Amino acid sequence: MLSTRLLTKRYGSLTAVEDLDLEISAGELFGFLGPNGAGKTTTIKMLVGLLRPTSGTAQVAGIDIMAEPEKAKARIGYVPDAATLYDKLSGREFLEFSGDLYHVEPRLRDRRIGALLKLFDLEQRGNDFLSGYSRGMRQKVSLAAALLHDPQVLFLDEPTVGLDPQSARQMKDILQDFCKEGKTVFFSTHILEIAERMCTRLAIINHGRLVAIGSLQDLRHMVGQDGQSLEQIFLELTGSREEDVSAVLRGLES
Amino acid sequence: MPRLMSGIDVGLLLWRAQFRMFINQTLRSRKPGRIVGTIVGAAIIVLAWAWEALITGVAVAAAHRFHAQIEVAHLLSLAFLGYTAVLVFSSLVFSLNALLLNPDLDLLLAAPRPVASILAGRMVLQVLRLFLLSLLFTAPALVVLAFANHNPLIPIVFSALYLLYPVFVVVIISLMSLLLVRFIPAGRGREILTLFGVALAVGINVLNFLLNPALRDSGFARRSLPLSLPDIPGASAPWLPSGWAGRSAAAALGGDWLTAIGWAFVLLAVSAVIFTVGTALSGRLYLAGWIQAVPPRRRKVAARGRRLRGAIPLLSPVLASIVIKDWRMRTRDLAQLVRFAMPVVFLFVIFGLRFPRLLSSVQGLGAGPAAAMLGLVPAWVLLFSLSLSLGLSAVSLEGQSIWVYAASPNTTLRFLEGKCWSAVLPTGVFVALVALVGESLIRPGWIWAATAVLLVVAQAASVTTLMVGIGAVFARFDWTDARRMMHPAGVFIGMALFAIITGASALLLAISLALAGATHFPLITTWLAAVTISVGGGVAVAALGLLVGNDHLRGLELG
Numbered sequence: 001m002l003s004t005r006l007l008t009k010r011y012g013s014l015t016a017v018e019d020l021d022l023e024i025s026a027g028e029l030f031g032f033l034g035p036n037g038a039g040k041t042t043t044i045k046m047l048v049g050l051l052r053p054t055s056g057t058a059q060v061a062g063i064d065i066m067a068e069p070e071k072a073k074a075r076i077g078y079v080p081d082a083a084t085l086y087d088k089l090s091g092r093e094f095l096e097f098s099g100d101l102y103h104v105e106p107r108l109r110d111r112r113i114g115a116l117l118k119l120f121d122l123e124q125r126g127n128d129f130l131s132g133y134s135r136g137m138r139q140k141v142s143l144a145a146a147l148l149h150d151p152q153v154l155f156l157d158e159p160t161v162g163l164d165p166q167s168a169r170q171m172k173d174i175l176q177d178f179c180k181e182g183k184t185v186f187f188s189t190h191i192l193e194i195a196e197r198m199c200t201r202l203a204i205i206n207h208g209r210l211v212a213i214g215s216l217q218d219l220r221h222m223v224g225q226d227g228q229s230l231e232q233i234f235l236e237l238t239g240s241r242e243e244d245v246s247a248v249l250r251g252l253e254s
Numbered sequence: 255m256p257r258l259m260s261g262i263d264v265g266l267l268l269w270r271a272q273f274r275m276f277i278n279q280t281l282r283s284r285k286p287g288r289i290v291g292t293i294v295g296a297a298i299i300v301l302a303w304a305w306e307a308l309i310t311g312v313a314v315a316a317a318h319r320f321h322a323q324i325e326v327a328h329l330l331s332l333a334f335l336g337y338t339a340v341l342v343f344s345s346l347v348f349s350l351n352a353l354l355l356n357p358d359l360d361l362l363l364a365a366p367r368p369v370a371s372i373l374a375g376r377m378v379l380q381v382l383r384l385f386l387l388s389l390l391f392t393a394p395a396l397v398v399l400a401f402a403n404h405n406p407l408i409p410i411v412f413s414a415l416y417l418l419y420p421v422f423v424v425v426i427i428s429l430m431s432l433l434l435v436r437f438i439p440a441g442r443g444r445e446i447l448t449l450f451g452v453a454l455a456v457g458i459n460v461l462n463f464l465l466n467p468a469l470r471d472s473g474f475a476r477r478s479l480p481l482s483l484p485d486i487p488g489a490s491a492p493w494l495p496s497g498w499a500g501r502s503a504a505a506a507l508g509g510d511w512l513t514a515i516g517w518a519f520v521l522l523a524v525s526a527v528i529f530t531v532g533t534a535l536s537g538r539l540y541l542a543g544w545i546q547a548v549p550p551r552r553r554k555v556a557a558r559g560r561r562l563r564g565a566i567p568l569l570s571p572v573l574a575s576i577v578i579k580d581w582r583m584r585t586r587d588l589a590q591l592v593r594f595a596m597p598v599v600f601l602f603v604i605f606g607l608r609f610p611r612l613l614s615s616v617q618g619l620g621a622g623p624a625a626a627m628l629g630l631v632p633a634w635v636l637l638f639s640l641s642l643s644l645g646l647s648a649v650s651l652e653g654q655s656i657w658v659y660a661a662s663p664n665t666t667l668r669f670l671e672g673k674c675w676s677a678v679l680p681t682g683v684f685v686a687l688v689a690l691v692g693e694s695l696i697r698p699g700w701i702w703a704a705t706a707v708l709l710v711v712a713q714a715a716s717v718t719t720l721m722v723g724i725g726a727v728f729a730r731f732d733w734t735d736a737r738r739m740m741h742p743a744g745v746f747i748g749m750a751l752f753a754i755i756t757g758a759s760a761l762l763l764a765i766s767l768a769l770a771g772a773t774h775f776p777l778i779t780t781w782l783a784a785v786t787i788s789v790g791g792g793v794a795v796a797a798l799g800l801l802v803g804n805d806h807l808r809g810l811e812l813g
Contacts, residue, residue: 050660051811074663084654088586089579100575101662129586145658 001026001184002047002153007056009042009208016042018208020056024186024201026152029179031199032188035238039208040188041081044157047186048078061152074102077146081157083138087131091122091141094130095148102149109148116144119174135162143171147178154178156187160194172198196230206238260371261533264362265378272379299390307394314402326507331490331500334419338496341384341423342454348380348424349431370537373428377532380424381417388416403509411506411514415499418518421525422495425532432539456599495521569675572664576672577679580651584644587736613695623781625698626706627763633689633710637717638752640681645721646748648673649729649807650739656731666807670726670800678718685714701778709785713759716792717752719800724748726803729810755795759788 007020017039024030034040045051047058049069058065063072085094092113099109117126120140130138139162146154154175160168175185175198189195195202196216203213212219212233219233228236280292362372396409490497502517566574585591649670652659659669689710693703728744766784770777 048661050657070663070665072663073661076661078657078661080657084657086579086583086655086658088583093579093582097575097579098658098662100571101659101664103572103663106571 002060002186004058005056007046007058008054009046009051010054015208020210024184026182026184027179028200029175029185029198031195031202032186033195033202033234034205038205040205041157044155044188048076048155049073075152077151077154079142079146079156079159083142085130085138088129090127090129092126094141095145098145099148104149112148116147120144136164136167139163153184158189159187160189160191192230192234204234204237211237257368257370258530258533260367261374262378264371264375268375268379269382303394307398310395310398327501327504328490330503331496334499335489335496338423341420342427345380345424345427349428368537369540370533373536373540374533377424377428381420384420385417405509407511408506411502411518414518415503418521418525419499422528425528429532429535432536572668573672573675577676580676583651621699623702623767625696626693626702629692629696629698630689630706630710632692633685634756636688637685637714640684641718641721642748644677644681645718646725646744647739648677648722649726653731653733667804670722670804674719674722677722678715681718682711682714686711705785712789713792716796717755719796720751721748723799723803727806755792762788
């Protein structure tokens, strides 16, 4: 469903993502982890066609995102980390606009909008302007817009930021149901507990390079210690800085 | 007093930060384009200064030779009063942005300083900006005057006045903005302040039109009347800051430094009191503001809003969705609505108030193509404003929401097509309406009127499309303030191309009239040929502009 081959993005002398090879099957809920500035957002933006790779290829639902971007995008849903929405449109109007952009037939679009607003508990606020929505509600509208055209692959960049525990749980259920239909979710997150609970497979990226990929069990084998939490594995693979932090904090006290 | 000093300190801190940002974005940007742009901008300023110094020198020499009887104190008071209008406008926009749009307010308020000092710091920053702007515009003239009059006091007194004079306006407007923003429903502050700004602009223009003796005649008869300067007798009243500043400046020019310092001291004392009181009040007003705790008001969907959900005939759903979305954005956000409404309001101010005299002047021309062309003048003025404001900003209107479109399965050309429709439809409709009204009042003959209206509608479509293309080349997606939507270079190129296209079109039409007279061809034949060539040329330029814009957008990473 999703594959990349030697995917690389450079900004001048800075390499944001280097030689990324991924192979993700249909029905997978794939977690993409990494510290700040590791290249997660850049990777997602390349996979949804917002950034052009410097080299390498990426295929989504069997379509080369570079060669046929419009065809590939029709099969992709995307929720950015801090979604900037049109503040002066209502939630419903934004979804209508989004549906039209993705060529959803109007009657089907309206039916789906009704269902999605209900699903995300936004029925009562659907006609209010987005400027009055909380961050969590905006996140829900973004996800609803991403689901509206029934994509085969859903990309989410830090989707749980700003969500209350109920909404985070609701999102988790929705994503799992989405995968049960044979569709794929690719999401980046900092919250390792969520990734540990939800994902069928995980990848860890650091300084633009893939350092590990596999199920949680695979990752445990990789670091050679069964029973470790994802947090411990993550810190081990990306380099723990606990001692450095303590030294700096001691320095501040003096 | 500690709050006051802390406020000045915050103001200087903000000033330093802004100066650093300016240097980082220009000379230290490591982007050749920006560095060259900064150097070119500096060179233009130096040239303008040289020109200003030259003109001032010539004016001083002429004044010495002719000994004109001018009431310098009154003239300068009038200038300061006029400057007050500029101050009110700029302070309003600045206060509004500082309170509602700039994301750093929370950051500043989180600092361990009194709220009053943060707000006072904003006022200090605004005063410093206005001070430097005043110097930027007048420094060469002041230096030349100092040399010509052997009076080094002139630049010093004027600089002091530039620093002191804006204080009372900035403080009063900041307090008013605070009152509005902290005590009116959330999310409405910007709109109410924008409305206030529009009312102020229209009010000033209407008053200027009604009171200014230079504008009282019809325009056509102006040459027969002696030139008169706009005058407001109260400007130099001794109880007005403009009177104090004007007297101080006039005394400095005359070499009477005791009087100059005396009036400047009055301004200093009053400014200091207003700043002190304003600082204390601003802190209290900000803290007393209650509206942030109130949830935003629920919106009722109007029946008319429901009707807009349908498609637009002949447009695909994608194009229709862009047109409807842009219409909603432009009509719901007053900052956008102003772009749309102001050209129409100013058209009314310019033409509407002089309407009877203008009409009688034009009707004297009788029927024919010349009268038909004159009937198009209001439509052309409107086209100029609307094509620039709607066309150039069409692509940038997306702002940071551009990702919504970039992630969708549509080409950039399709996006631009939608943007063309969203700008051309309102422009075309309004321009056509104004042209129809103009032609039906002038009555140049139906064939001339019909072809003239067709011509201006075709021009509206082609010129606005061209502006959309230029707007795509100079697109900005990182703006938070609607004033920064359009790139100055884009505006300059757009205005130049508009002048060239409409000028060429008018020239063609004039040639067609001359050709018919010289060759005895039927006038209608040459006229229609000129209209056809004019429309064809406009369409070709528009298509080219659109292709260039598309090519540029395709090269961008809109993520």
